[in-house]
Amino acid sequence: AQSVTQLDSQVPVFEEAPVELRCNYSSSVSVYLFWYVQYPNQGLQLLLKYLSGSTLVKGINGFEAEFNKSQTSFHLRKPSVHISDTAEYFCAVSEGRDDKIIFGKGTRLHILP
């Protein structure tokens, strides 16, 4: 069965600095990978997804993620964060077109002025 590990529960970073949020997954088959963002008291919004093809995936709000099959990772990056990026970020995995998507426990991104 697949699982997702987000290695950091909280990440503080200064405004305009780069950030990387780490995600590792385990699965015995090919997977679809997702990153979601949740702003306070709101539902989750899809940032980006990897299905196949290029391992570098670009999403909304200037975020990108790189799929690394050998390291079973799907880390999320942004070259320069803004105060509006303060939110919780969830990595998620689906085994092919399975009915369920499994989520990590989330990483809270704190932007410091």
Added chain:
Amino acid sequence: SQTIHQWPATLVQPVGSPLSLECTVEGTSNPNLYWYRQAAGRGLQLLFYSVGIGQISSEVPQNLSASRPQDRQFILSSKKLLLSDSGFYLCAWRWARSSHGYTFGSGTRLTVV
């Protein structure tokens, strides 16, 4: 385009009272539907999902139940709420057997007092 509606946005209920949360999807047919609960520091917990009318899969044994009386309607219920039922409840939909991720509703903040 597809939209998902979830209500109410907030709810305060006494222990032992019943619960009914409703979720509806517009603009698509035969979606997969999901109920998640988000408790502080515990990430997203899948409670129920449904791949069709009357078809409910329960992921976690608990005080809650779900029903799908119509194709695009998903209801989360409880006969008697417990304090531990407090949390943020999220409904989501996804096309069946699809590579697409979930689309989430805006959530219901439930506080059991």
